[in-house]
Amino acid sequence: MDAYVSPQLLAQLAPEVILAAAGTVVLVGGAFHRRGHLWHLMALLASVLALLVLWFQGPAAAATLEAPLVLDAAARFVRVTVALLGVLFSLLVWQREPDRPAEYVGSLLLLLCGAMLAASAADLVMIFLALELVSIPSYVLLYLVRRAPDTQEATIKYFLLSILSSALMLYGFSFLYGVAGSIHLVEIHRRLALATGQAWLGLGGLGLLLVLAGLGFKLAAVPFHFYAPDVYQGTTHENTAVLAAVPKLAAAMVLVRLLWWATPGLEDLGWRVVLVLSLVTMTLGNTLALWQTHLRRLLAYSSVAHAGYMLVGLAGAFALRQAGAEAQGAVAALLFYALVYALATAGIFAVLGAWSQERRRVETLDDLAGLSRSQPALAAALAVLLFSLAGIPPLAGFWGKFGLFSAALQVVRQGAPEVGNWFLVLAVLGVLNAAAAAAYYLRMIGAMYFQEPAPGAAPVEPSGGGTWAAWGAVALVVLLGLVPRLGMSGAARAGQALQAAAAVQQEEPLAGRTAGSRR
Numbered sequence: 382m383d384a385y386v387s388p389q390l391l392a393q394l395a396p397e398v399i400l401a402a403a404g405t406v407v408l409v410g411g412a413f414h415r416r417g418h419l420w421h422l423m424a425l426l427a428s429v430l431a432l433l434v435l436w437f438q439g440p441a442a443a444a445t446l447e448a449p450l451v452l453d454a455a456a457r458f459v460r461v462t463v464a465l466l467g468v469l470f471s472l473l474v475w476q477r478e479p480d481r482p483a484e485y486v487g488s489l490l491l492l493l494c495g496a497m498l499a500a501s502a503a504d505l506v507m508i509f510l511a512l513e514l515v516s517i518p519s520y521v522l523l524y525l526v527r528r529a530p531d532t533q534e535a536t537i538k539y540f541l542l543s544i545l546s547s548a549l550m551l552y553g554f555s556f557l558y559g560v561a562g563s564i565h566l567v568e569i570h571r572r573l574a575l576a577t578g579q580a581w582l583g584l585g586g587l588g589l590l591l592v593l594a595g596l597g598f599k600l601a602a603v604p605f606h607f608y609a610p611d612v613y614q615g616t617t618h619e620n621t622a623v624l625a626a627v628p629k630l631a632a633a634m635v636l637v638r639l640l641w642w643a644t645p646g647l648e649d650l651g652w653r654v655v656l657v658l659s660l661v662t663m664t665l666g667n668t669l670a671l672w673q674t675h676l677r678r679l680l681a682y683s684s685v686a687h688a689g690y691m692l693v694g695l696a697g698a699f700a701l702r703q704a705g706a707e708a709q710g711a712v713a714a715l716l717f718y719a720l721v722y723a724l725a726t727a728g729i730f731a732v733l734g735a736w737s738q739e740r741r742r743v744e745t746l747d748d749l750a751g752l753s754r755s756q757p758a759l760a761a762a763l764a765v766l767l768f769s770l771a772g773i774p775p776l777a778g779f780w781g782k783f784g785l786f787s788a789a790l791q792v793v794r795q796g797a798p799e800v801g802n803w804f805l806v807l808a809v810l811g812v813l814n815a816a817a818a819a820a821y822y823l824r825m826i827g828a829m830y831f832q833e834p835a836p837g838a839a840p841v842e843p844s845g846g847g848t849w850a851a852w853g854a855v856a857l858v859v860l861l862g863l864v865p866r867l868g869m870s871g872a873a874r875a876g877q878a879l880q881a882a883a884a885v886q887q888e889e890p891l892a893g894r895t896a897g898s899r900r
Contacts, residue, residue: 393452394450394452396432396435396460396464397431397494397498399427399430399434400467400490400493402427403423403424403427403490404487404488404491404494406423406487407420407423407424407486407487408487408488411482411483411484411486411487412483414483420483420487421474421475421486422475423486424467424471424474424475424490425475427490428467428468428470428471429468431464431467432465435460435461435464438457449502449507450502451501451502452501453879454871454874454875454877454878455500455712455716455876455878455879456500456634457871458716458871458874458875459496459500459634460501461871462630462719463493463497463500463627463630463631464497466493466630466723467489467493468853469724469727469731469850469853469854470489470727471489472731472846472847472849473619473730473846473847474619474846484521485521485522485526488521488525489522491514492515492519492623495511495514495515495516495631496511496515496628496630496631498511499511499635500634502638503565503566503567503638504564504566505554505557505558505564505566506564508639509547509550509551509554511631512547512599512631512635515627515631516543516628519543519628520536520539520540523535523612523620526616526617526619531614531615532616534615535612535614535616536615538608539612543598545598546595546597546598546599546605547595548595549591550592550595550596551595553587553588553591553592553593554588554592555588556591557569557585557592557643557644559584560572560573560584560588561573566638566639566642567643569644570643570645573645573646573647574645574646585647586647586650589640589650589651589654590650590654592639592640593636593640593654593655596635596636596640597658599631599632600628600629600633600636600688600691601684601688602662602688602689603661603662603665603666603685606662606665606666606685606688609681610669610678612624612681613680613681613684614675614677614678614681616677617734617737618730618731619734621681622729622731622734625680625684626726626727627723629684629719630720633691633716633719634716634719637695637712637716640695641702641708641712648699648700648702648703649703651695651696652700652800655695656692656696656804656807658689658692659689659690659693659811660806660807662685662688662692663687663689663811664689665685665686666682666685666686666687666689667682667683667686667817667818667821668817669682669685670682670686670821675745676743676746676748679821679825680729683818687722687770690718690722690781690782690785690811693715693785693788693789693811694711694715694716694718694784694785695711696804697711697789697792698711698712700796700804701791701796703796704792704796704797706791707880708880709876709879709880710784710791710873710876711788712876713784713872713873713875713876713877714781714784714785714787714788714872715785715788716875717781717784717868717869718782718785720861720868721769721777721778721858721868722770722778722781724777724854724858725766725770725777725778725854727850728766728850728851728854728855728858729763729766729767729770729854731847732759732763732766734847735759735846735847735848735850735851736756736759736847747828749825749828749829749832750829750832750833751829751832752829752834753829753830755834759848759851762852763829763851764829764830765858765859766851766854767826768826769858769862770822771819771823772818774862776858777858777859777865777868778858779862780865780869782815786812789805789807789808790808792804
């Protein structure tokens, strides 16, 4: 019981404590002082302080059976990414006028805290609570910004489908608990490693599928993606940035830690299901994005496609472990891609949010027409971020896609021939999808540089906060592209930590069983 409240654990959780405390202060203080720069400043300072604390912290020890959190290198990588996003989002919502109520700013801080906890959750209860701490503030963010009918529709649709995804995930948890007899991921790993018989593995496989369905909603993977276009279109650029980046990042880490690390023996089912989901998700997302003219709807389908790319890494990790090869490269590629996608997406919506004003809202492709002439600097920033998502070298998105497709080709080299053939198809179709995605990104760039603005269109006057957030994202994307080692080294340490923990836990139950038989 002491593991839950030990001073060492609380010290390691200082970034989450900072965000939660600041969010609580903002929510309570907002009842007395409704609007003002004070709350935006507090959110920015809390995010910066959390990032600094994380930066100087090292990864903690591996999980134990009693501890609800594992603060290893994998958790640290995702927590640093979330803290970076927190700084960008705090700038983004700090517009020229403080038009966001305190409840909005406080909910944003609590959402970031939930994503950090999800990255380090080491038991099923903590995973559920952390993901709910991501979901519940999201409802508040969606509801507070506007009272338009499309916004209310987006809020209720996201709310109801989020509840459904949580129910599916909890149902999957019940199967994993029934098979392993424990809620702790370490113990689930140990007992599934010793499980024999089709009945046990069948129940575990059913739990895996249900959890994948629940997390697929937060990842926006097909067929759990259908909420994304309507919700993204019905809300604001700022909210879309949060929804497109933070839940997807948290879900990616939970997928790796729960479905890959904690479920040995289910690799054959895992890679098959995830590979099909990856192919369908990236293809459907890119195909439907080609037909869109509304920017947030277009980027919603783009977000679906990028979920498909991330699943390439998870499928590769399953297949490599089945082949007895090291899967840390595939895990590292997934986490690095989640990082570069989140940064680029936050930057794109920061540019669009900075441009959108009451007298002129930039929401369709036609609204981008001619903005390179009136706003050349921000237009160039948006072009750089779009090129990164398209995977154009030497930007960070290129290295992200290169890592994922390299992981698929690693399965071709080290896996069984019949498995390798599937991953060769996956890699080829992934490259073709990346080429197709470049078409709609280039449409956005072409509208800015080659179309004339509509006659009588109001001039665009960018807001300060969105501009700073956009340039921060551009700087990080360019830096990670020119010096990819800065991000890849952290992702590699994350993959090594998970691979090493899996190897240790795989050996322990066998040793324990041998000792028991001697007695």
